Amino acid sequence: MKYNLEKGSQTVYALQYHFVTVTKYRADILTDEIAERLGEIASDISEDFGVSIQNVNGGSDHVHILFTAKPTTNLTKFINSLKGVSSRKVRDEYPExxxxxxSAFWQPGYFLATTGQVSIDVLMEYVEDQ
Structure with missing residues (x-):
């Protein structure tokens, strides 16, 4: 089993996440231009949290962000900052x-899942064979 590993002073880790958030009322307002800007905003914010954005994509009413983080990353603060800052910037830069x-750009909730570099079945088999 091979992982893409990150290293800290006394840790080795591989933490990838899949984040999805939806526009308020699932409004169809995310154009390609706005989606590209959201990717830029996410990259800017990620630097403050030690997060690395891997990919940003989505549809007209939602966005998917794949990112890697450190074990010390406060995911709640990162996501709240990401949603708050992106909401303000997009609403200021795109008056439409x-x-x-x-009053709000995003729905209050969101989806966040850890992603593995192997399937859960492969991992279960690996652990059982140890």
Whole structure:
């Protein structure tokens, strides 16, 4: 089993996450230009949290972000910052989004899952064979 490993002073880890958030009321307002800007904003914010953005994509009403993090990353703070800052910046830079949405850009909730570099079945087999 081979992982893409990161290293800290006394740790070795591989922490990847899949994050999804949805526009308020699932409004169809995410154009390609706005999605690209969201990727830039995510990259800027990630630097402050020691997070590395791997990919940003989505549809007209949602965004998917794949990222890697450190074991010490406060994921809640990172995601709250990501949603708050991106909401403010996109609404300021793209006034048409303000017209489509009253007070908030994103729905309050989100989806976050850890991703593995191997399937759970392969991992279970590996652990059983140890």
């Amino acid at each position: 989004t303000r017209q489509a949405l009253d």
